Amino acid sequence: MVVALLRFGLFGSATLEMEGKITLQGLLDNILLASVVIWETSRAVVLFFHRRYALQLSVKRYFLELLGVLLANAILYGALMLLHESPQEILAVKPIFLLYGFLYTFLFGVLVAAFYELLFYMEAWKKATQEAEELKKINLIAQLESLKNQVKPHFLFNSLNTLTALVETDSAKAVKFIAELAQVYRYLLQSNEKELIGLDQELQFTQAYFFLLRTRFGEGISLGIDVAENLKNYLIPPLTLQILLENAMKHNQVSVRKPLTVSIRSEQDWLVVRNNFQPKRGQVLTNKVGLANIAAKYKILDQPAIIITQEPESFTVKVPLIKAETA
Template identity: 35%
Template sequence: MKRKNLIVLLWVTIATALFFFLFFTKEKTIDNLMLSFLISGLYSFVLGMGNGMLNDYLNKKVPWSEATTKRAVISVISILIANIILVYICNYINFVLFQKDATSEEFFSGKYNFINWFMVNIALLISAFLHARGFMEELKKTSKKEVVEQKLIAKSANAQFETLKNQLDPHFLFNSLNVLSALIDENPKQAQKFTASMSKIYRYVLEQKDKELVTVEDEIEFAKTYCELLKTRFEDSVDFIFDVRKEDYRRYVVPLSLQLLLENCIKHNFATSSKPLIIKVFSENDTLCIENNLQVREQIKESAGIGLANIVQRYSLLTKRNVFIEKSDDYFKVKLPVLSDKPNVVSIKPEDEDKAYKKAQKRVKEIKGFYANLISYCLVISFLIFINLYTQSRYHWFWWPLLGWGFGVASHAFQVFGIGESWQEKKIQEIMDKQKNKNNGNV
């Protein structure tokens, strides 16, 4: 057990010893005071440490966060058995060994059954509180861990997304300069025209690279402009065909995806007047396809692999839908998912954080209120049972507050941990999440 728990047990021992010595001990002697401390320490440390070790053992073997229902059942059974054994041990040591009020035969004959039953109930109330406290600590750790993990995932995703987007500038510039360098030698006039057009295109690159998604219409218009630049160099060696449905124009794709894929087509295939490279951009179901006839050229040096990998990774951060690649002996095709809305899975808005914090704060307040109610119930009912049995053992009136208040505590627990307004909120959120996932699946 932890040191702070042992200190708590020590203070409980001192408080109960003084209470029983001052109010229920007739002869105020040093021997009786020491006996009172000894008996209080016996019950406090045996029951407290026993339940504490049991709770620690169950936390290791069956954590609350992994199997809540299973743990609850095991806890109920184990604390019932453990506390019956511990109470009988404590009562035996107290009445037979310390106070010498009975012999072993008398203790086990049934004379002390009522006292044993009473002490078992008190021990179970205290044990229930200790295990509930352990559950709350485990819940707090798990919740804190989940929050930290989600923040790390979000930060990592943001950083990864920014890194991917920052690849686009040098990648586009490097490839464009390669084309320009080739044109300078082949056709200086075309090189001048290419330089003027490239500045317009590069402006689009700078404008769009920081966006998560752009409309298909914007991407198609940019791709057509870029194709004109490629035609400037390759002339009739390359042909471009666009056949995109008008209804797809208002949907979304990853920015510069078409430009990167067009680059790949040129980069990995040879194109001549006799064997032109034909590149098609068209709609197919819920995808935007880029297809070219396969005329693989020999690579002088290994490709960096930035283009297609960049697109695949950016899509993976924005949607669960995949980028599909088809390759045969005759053609190479890439299918880009076309999205109906703009998902925002890699960023957390400040207002969302504020709402989440307020919701968590309200939740913690509800849980603290329940446990304050539970602690009050355990303490007050235990005191009433003791007063009732000490003053009037024949009529057990303590059952009325025990059951009445107990139903109230149970109702409070159901409201906080699964039923009532909290349950309604959970079901509403669950239905909303299902609907959201369904919509994302249809995107």
């Protein structure tokens, strides 16, 4: 609108000066046609420099682009003047009007160039943001796979040590241990490629896994589960509870004298895993591996972040449960 009014002012002043009247044909030629031509010319200049200096956002590029718009519109302005007027008529126009016309044309061209530069900038910003998000997701997935692979050897090593001791002291219990170990590894293999699994299946696996821990630590560890039945058809990233149990054992004393107590309970659409806090002597609590694993899973799945609460006597992790229809 502003550009159209400026052009109308220029055209009206020059036409009245030379002809004493303004015609409809003159309005169409000088406002609509000329504006379109100026727009397309400036756009072509911007596209040329955008292709030539696609990866450069430098002062040099913008200066050359401004110079290109200036030259292109100077030539265009001269051509438009010759299209509508003879050289003698142009020379008869006051220089101030010619200068005003050129400045107007140049200003229009600069506005068009700035408009397209803004479009290119917004497109580049959007693309860069998307690429950053994709890279972030790829890094999270790589981190998750790395963390997942750290869990299996550690777990297998501890289980085999326990089994070796049982074979030498209690063969019947060793057979039971092997059966539960097989169930645990069956779950590990079945859930390995899944992003989510039913909470009911995860709880069954957790009980089998806890049997292995109970065999290893005896009265030094206990587990209580209190989850509402209507939540057991919800979903959860597989091995979440196993990692939290492993994390609790890793950072706390586990003995008959100082037993580790873990509870799993539901709280609305969240699962709350709590253990009493009795850190091992001389150990700094970091929680980098296990909790980072769980946090990465929920972030990749675009779910609410897990909530971690450290208190003097307890350590609590809340993880959101996911409805099947929203997964």
